[in-house]
Amino acid sequence: MAAPGEGDSRIPERPEAQAQAPARAQAQARLRDQLQLVLGNRKNANAVFDILQGLEAEQEAEILDATRICGKLFCTLMQQGELFVGQLPGEEEGLSADYSAEVKYKIWMRHRYQSSIDQLFNLMMQESEQVQEVALCTLMKFVQTEGRWPLVSHEEDECYIFPRELLKSLVENLLQVERDTSFLLSRFQEYLEYEDVRYYVMAYAAEHIPRVMQSSKGDLLPVYQQNTFSLLSSIHMPSEQSELTNFLVKQQNKHDAWKAAKLKEHRRIFERLWLAFLKHKLSTNLYKKVLVILHESILPNMSKPTLMIDFLTAAYEIGGAISLLALNGLFYLIHHHNLEYPDFYKKLYSLLDPSVLHVKYRARFFHLLDLFLSSSHLPAYLVAAFSKRLARLALTSPPQALLMLIPFICNLIRRHPSCKPLIHRPNETQDISADPYIMDEEDPVKCRAMESSLWEIQTLQNHYHPDVASAAANINKTLSSQEADLSTLLDLSVAEIFEKEPKKRAKSAPLEFEPATGLLTRKNDLVTQHWTLD
Helix, strand or coil: CCCCCHHHHHCCCCHHHHHCHHHHHHHHHHHHHHHHHHHHCHHHHHHHHHHHHHHHCCCHHHHHHHHHHHHHHHHHHHHCCCCCCCCCCCHHHHHHCCCCHHHHHHHHHHHHHHHHHHHHHHHCCCCCHHHHHHHHHHHHHHHHHHHHCCCCCHHHHCCCCCCHHHHHHHHHHHCCCCCCCHHHHHHHHHHHHCHHHHHHHHHHHHHHHHHHHHHCCCCCCHHHHHHHHHHHHCCCCCCCHHHCCCCCCCCCCCHHHCHHHCHHHHHHHHHHHHHHHHCCCCCHHHHHHHHHHHHHHHHHHCCCHHHHHHHHHHHHHHCHHHHHHHHHHHHHHHHHHCCCCCCHHHHHHHCCCHHHHCCCCHHHHHHHHHHHCCCCCCCHHHHHHHHHHHHHHHCCCCHHHHHHHHHHHHHHHHHCHHHHHHHCCCCCCCCHHHCCCCCCCCCCCCCCHHHCCCHHHHHHHHCCCHHHHHHHHHHHCCCCCCCCCCCCCCCCCHHHHHHHHHHCCCCCCCCCCCCCCCCCCCCCCHHHHCCCCC
8 A cells, every 4th residue: 555645646636727737837846946945955944934825825726736845845854854853842932942053943843844734734624625635645644754753752652653643633633523524534544554543543533532522411413423433434453463564653662562563452442432432322324324334343343342232232122223233233242242132032023013124124134033033942932923923014015025025934934843833724714803813912922823824825825926926835835844045035126026027938828739730720621721812
């Protein structure tokens, strides 16, 4: 991956900038001359003001050129040791104190460097995305350069040199409370591939979130929380210690003892970051976004995933799509961390309502439902309750859902032979009022499913769609031990059904025993002999 800021010089110019090429070329030449003046002789130090003034220009092209020159200037000065190193005194204090002329120059130029940083943060809030991008890349170039040529002494930073304060300020500017910074956050994502940048970004964000959210006194901060989620969701954690190899700043001493070089420390701060974020009230939309990635991107990377039990159980109790999405996280904790949830199946049973067949998370939900009902140790009454409730829902389901539901129910009967009485009651009445099953009962123990039958499946044998009728007719046959493959049916859509239909081969149906060979009937028939075509 390219080092930070290397790509900013290749950002394409806009058409209006190309139209002003001659004037811009002159301005660029002037900026380059000023750059050479500052770098060539300390007596020309005041030329730095002309460069910094370009950061406040009205024309976007001038701002872009000045930003790039500014980056080259201060990165070069850091490499040459022309900036003051250590605790920076105030500008007036430093110039009036008993320092040598060289030290005073370095203090003065260090303050110009700080001024450029402040102006670059302001440019990150400009309307132009190109200006925002170049400002961000320049600041990250400063982070990289400060890491190689530190502006703090070893004693001040406990032997681990990293430009923490600059990166901390950058994180605070990315996490705006009232301004959407999604573009900058998407651009910043590439820098999170550096292990040390990712570690310190997580640490500063974990401090920033409680401070901002406490000031809101429990109210939602939708823009800030969305910005924060955009940052958090773009963090991809390594899975093994050996993967921590890509550092922006290589420590000269005791690199192995550095917290940013330890996967254990990464997971600890990652956990603290997400707990700080999820501790506060979220909007429904953001709640769903978190639950979608929770089981894959968050729980496996936490030191103690069980700390998320309260969050997940609370989400599971909310109902609707949020409960469906919480299933993934609960399944992870049940499967990997032996979570006990006494009323889990009762709550899962209550989620089976008509809406579950129409939500966009349908495939995810039925995949998990299939896993939860796969155990052979489940009691027969529980499996019968789920089978019966699904069969009742099938009566009002669209064809694409029925083509998944019917094989799903058949698979449940295959796994649990004790539920076969549900399909072996041919004399059972099809009158809903006489059915002992209680559809409105939320407790599967009390719904009396074992006393009923799957007459709903028999009813679907008269469905208008031939594939549904054919699938429902399978229940009349002896069910094989081989379960039906549901993977291709979970995401089945109406469009796929329509695309599939024309591809079917029509079976030829004989219209009479002896095919006709003549114009009207059979060849040489008496009728045809008296009819001729002129």
